[in-house]
Amino acid sequence: MKSKIISVVLCLGVVLSLMLVPGTVLKVVSAQANDWGFEIQPNVTKVGFNQDFTVNATVTRYSGASDSYVMYMQFNGTLLDVTAVDTPATLPNGQAPFLPGSPTWDNATGWVRVEYAKYPGSADINQTFTFCTIHFRSGAVSGTSPLNFTTIDAVNITTVMLGGNDYLNWTYVVNGTVKVGVPTLTVNVTPAGTGTVKANGTTLTGYPNTTNRSWGATVTLLAVNSTEGYGFVNWTGDVANPNAISTTVTMDDFTKNVTANFAELPPAINVTPLNLTFNGNVGGNVTNQTLSICNGGGYTLNWTANITGPNATIFSMSPMDGTNLGAPQCNSTQVAVTTPGLAAGIYPPISPFPKR
Secondary structure, three states: OOEEEOOEEEEOOOEEEEEEOOOOOOOOOOOOOOOEEEEEEEOOOEEOOOOEEEEEEEEEEOOOOOOEEEEEEEOOOOOEEEEEEEOOOOOOOOOOOEOOOOOEEEOOOOEEEEEEEOOOOOOOOOOEEEEEEEEEEEOOOOEEEEEEEOEOOOOOEOEEEEOOEEOOOHHHOEOEEEEEOOOEEEEEEEOOOOEEEEEOOEEEOOOOEEEEOOOOOEEEEEEEEOOOOEEEEEEEEOOOOOOOOEEEEEOOOOEEEEEEEEEEOOOOEEEEOOOEEOOOOOOOOOOOEEEEEEEOOOOEEEEEEEEEOOOHHHEEEEOOEEEEEEOOOEEEEEEEEOOOOOOOOOOOOOOOOOOO
């Protein structure tokens, strides 16, 4: 243990005092001439285990005639299952779409296919509309699932066609991802055992400590000094304010790791009581009084007392010093007053303790 010396100066009079030395957002497709655009918009981008959510697939026709629309999308079949696909009753032109054997999907492989064909003579579609709504259910395994339109072959391809010609400009295809699982918070204290951490008011014990939280939740962490001689320094890891004793963590990813750092404090002298008042009769004896000198910090405290001030010669202390005082250890010292020769009266007080 390091040793630091703090001298205690006693200024003594009628009053005895001590003087100290100190998430993911999907962009909407922009309209461009002679282009088609597809995009997918999950109503959530992060889900827990065994939760339902939906994905809207939209298509935009900017110009050019068309007579069929095919959406083929892949996903991670280990993480997600399609439970249903909704298609519009009518297209924006008021006509019902013709769906030849559509929609279809395969949860084992991880794909879903929706195909429209227009009735002959129907008007072209000249606006963005919801192509379909896919209902998903998450599994019980953590991971990130892509939601990707594909061009893997002539049949399984996201297209807008007229007579077999592909009018889709793939630079306007917007894909996405969905994170499945429960975010985990791991909290450590270093050095181990020198402090504790409270999360939303609950003390976390046993480090590292794992606490599951819902997506997007804000966890309030409080560092608590629990070992004599040690104090909080800062946080490291995924916290909002690393220097505040109380900070927050936003659970927006699978893992969040936080460490509360503590360090041994320098020695700090605590003396009680802060004032001693002696009363007596002329020519009589005055009862000795006791001071308690403690290390209220860390490391090792060595202290020395010097009696100064008006009438300092009438005061004495035993002992006058102490060594190797660890936190929160204390020494006791006796303060005596020699009264013979003192005239009756009230002796002026000595200044109180300065701020540490």
